[in-house]
Amino acid sequence: DGGITQSPKYLFRKEGQNVTLSCEQNLNHDAMYWYRQDPGQGLRLIYYSQIVNDFQKGDIAEGYSVSREKKESFPLTVTSAQKNPTAFYLCASSAGTGDNQPQHFGDGTRLSIL
Amino acid sequence: GENVEQHPSTLSVQEGDSAVIKCTYSDSASNYFPWYKQELGKRPQLIIDIRSNVGEKKDQRIAVTLNKTAKHFSLHITETQPEDSAVYFCAAPGSDYKLSFGAGTTVTVRA
Numbered sequence: 001d002g003g004i005t006q007s008p009k010y011l012f013r014k015e016g017q018n019v020t021l022s023c024e025q026n027l028n029h030d031a032m033y034w035y036r037q038d039p040g041q042g043l044r045l046i047y048y049s050q051i052v053n054d055f056q057k058g059d060i061a062e063g064y065s066v067s068r069e070k071k072e073s074f075p076l077t078v079t080s081a082q083k084n085p086t087a088f089y090l091c092a093s094s095a096g097t098g099d100n101q102p103q104h105f106g107d108g109t110r111l112s113i114l
Numbered sequence: 115g116e117n118v119e120q121h122p123s124t125l126s127v128q129e130g131d132s133a134v135i136k137c138t139y140s141d142s143a144s145n146y147f148p149w150y151k152q153e154l155g156k157r158p159q160l161i162i163d164i165r166s167n168v169g170e171k172k173d174q175r176i177a178v179t180l181n182k183t184a185k186h187f188s189l190h191i192t193e194t195q196p197e198d199s200a201v202y203f204c205a206a207p208g209s210d211y212k213l214s215f216g217a218g219t220t221v222t223v224r225a
Binding site: 040041042043044045058090100102103104105106107108 | 120145150156218
């Protein structure tokens, strides 16, 4: 899915530091999502946004924040309140959140603690 | 919300044999069921999906079947090849349209 770009590919966080993961899409999709994937596990939803200037908490939102100021961008901030941030973070987008809307993923950002 | 269970967690098959992965879901309102394939360190990629108005869908060596009454759907891979080795995830939307993913099945195809 070349239309979704995540950066950086690898990111390291120091204690007490906030870090921001970038997600940009040029698919003109309304909905965007952030997932966390831990080794050997499935995808857990952190936040999602159905439309610009609106977003909702997912299942594991604590310690994370997002913004949706532009349709094509949905950055995720991992705050110092997230005590176990080491994981693979995946951004996805879909044409909408209605039924039958496949989600397409970016290449992911791997976050580690220094 | 939707609860999706996926079995088995690991599956090892001889090249050329078939692989079957099964998922169950809890929300009877769900009507869209995608399957994703994730190779090591890469993004999940949509490989096939099925909507509730059909019971089966095929795409070359991959097929998905859906039983809405029993609330389960399955992925079938025939004539497996080494490049089929990956982690496969099923998913189903809940009433709020968020996708819930299964825990994944690691498929290993032995040459």
